[in-house]
Amino acid sequence: MxxxxxxxxxxxxxxxxxxxxxxxxxxxxxxxxxxSPKPPNEQIPISVPKNAVVQQPSDPNATLLVTIDEKGNAKLGQEPLAADYDKMVEQLQNNEKAQKDGRIAIKGEDKAKYGQVIRVMAAAHEAGIGKVGIASEKL
CATH class of the missing domain: 1.20.5 (Single alpha-helices involved in coiled-coils or other helix-helix interfaces)
Incomplete structure (x- = not known):
């Protein structure tokens, strides 16, 4: 210097x-x-189950499934959900299994509208269901 x-x-x-x-x-x-040496290009191993667990509709421990078809019609288990948002919230609040378990899974068909899936998720949260998941096909 x-x-x-x-x-x-x-x-x-x-x-x-x-x-x-x-x-x-x-x-x-x-x-x-x-x-300096290059950082290692490591791959993190993941384990994907070979045989996925398939839940039967009659299984009492199965997660309640809400299905949404491509026309936007939703079904809570086997019963249709109302198209009106307030009635949908009321149906979810009156469903014993959803309230007891505190969880549901939503499965939209391939051409189901994203907005309808979000609408059902919002209704489930408003109905007091704490865990709302997205159901998917086998990997």
Whole structure:
């Protein structure tokens, strides 16, 4: 580091020249970046079950399923859900299994509208159902 001293009469001004120090630090940074090994490209193993558990509709421990078809009609188990939002919330509140378990799963067909799925999810939350999941096909 170079130090510059300027004298003008009584005053002495001392400054440190920072530019060479920054140049050296940036050069060292580039050298270490180039010399360091590449991060490992590790894959995290996951275990996908070979035989998925299939729940029967008569199973008392099965999660209650709400299905939505491509026309937007929803069914709570085997009974149709009302198209009116307030009536849908009321039906979900009056369903003993949904209230006892505190969970439902929503399964939309391939061409079901996203908005209808979200509407049923919102109705379930408003009805006091704590866990609302999305049902999917086997992997």
């Amino acid at each position: 170079a130090t510059q001293i300027k004298e003008s009469g009584d005053e002495t001004l001392v400054e440190i020249n920072v530019t060479p120090m920054v140049d050296v630090l940036l050069s060292l940074l580039i050298i270490f970046m180039v010399a």
